[in-house]
Amino acid sequence: MKDAMIDVPLVDADDCLRTEVARWYCEVFNDPRYFGESWTIESASHYLFDSGADDGDLETRLFAMQREGQVMGAAIACVGRVSCALTVRELPKQARNVEVLVKVRRQVEWFVPDDTVILVFRELGIVPAARNGLGNALNMIVPPIAWAEARGARFGCFWTSRVSPLYRLLHGYGIRDIFDFRDEQQAVFMGDDISTALYRLRQPLKKARRMLLERLGHERFSA
């Protein structure tokens, strides 16, 4: 059966979808190979749905890939001006303080003025059983960016860890490192102009694979 892609405002997710998304979150982020966190369905659901919701200046949207009703991949994206969309909530847990936020915003504002509408990826992941290389990864990355662009966003950003496959993948696509948290987790804030990033992310898979291979071939990643 073909996977189904859905997207809804985060606040409109019903109880059934919330539980499924929380289950996806536990499976992806409790995985000891990457983040090794210790979420439960209840704590993940509370974290994902009961805080950081939309207000007049911020829109949040959930994107999910479902297989027979189960969420296999998901992304949560936020759109708003820098001061609304980029808050301490969007930083790695160990860096959630105002001093770090000021530094990260300063780096974002090095690329775009502070009143620019930006996209912040809050969450993104695919359960191991649904990872198939570039195809599904791009299915989770491109629609939120296209949505954000349609909502007026010009710049997109997110944090990840240098040991995450997401870092390697998006580094290969030319997305920039814009702030290094200098922590044990090797957390880094990345970002790029949306229209140029979308241009590359929409290139045919065969070409993208070749480009990534050439770009990443000489890089060393600490996994």
Ligand SMILES: CC(C)(COP(=O)(O)OP(=O)(O)OC[C@H]1O[C@@H](n2cnc3c(N)ncnc32)[C@H](O)[C@@H]1OP(=O)(O)O)[C@@H](O)C(=O)NCCC(=O)NCCS
């Ligand atoms: C991030 C995530 C969605 C990426 O999906 P994935 O299926 O694991 O993606 P991969 O690492 O296999 O890489 C995808 C493509 O990048 C390219 N690539 C990756 N590493 C490469 C390398 N060293 N050299 C050349 N190409 C490379 C390849 O083209 C590969 O696709 P292919 O195998 O079809 O050729 C998934 O790993 C995930 O959910 N991880 C856990 C959650 C997470 O880290 N989230 C982000 C943190 S906030």
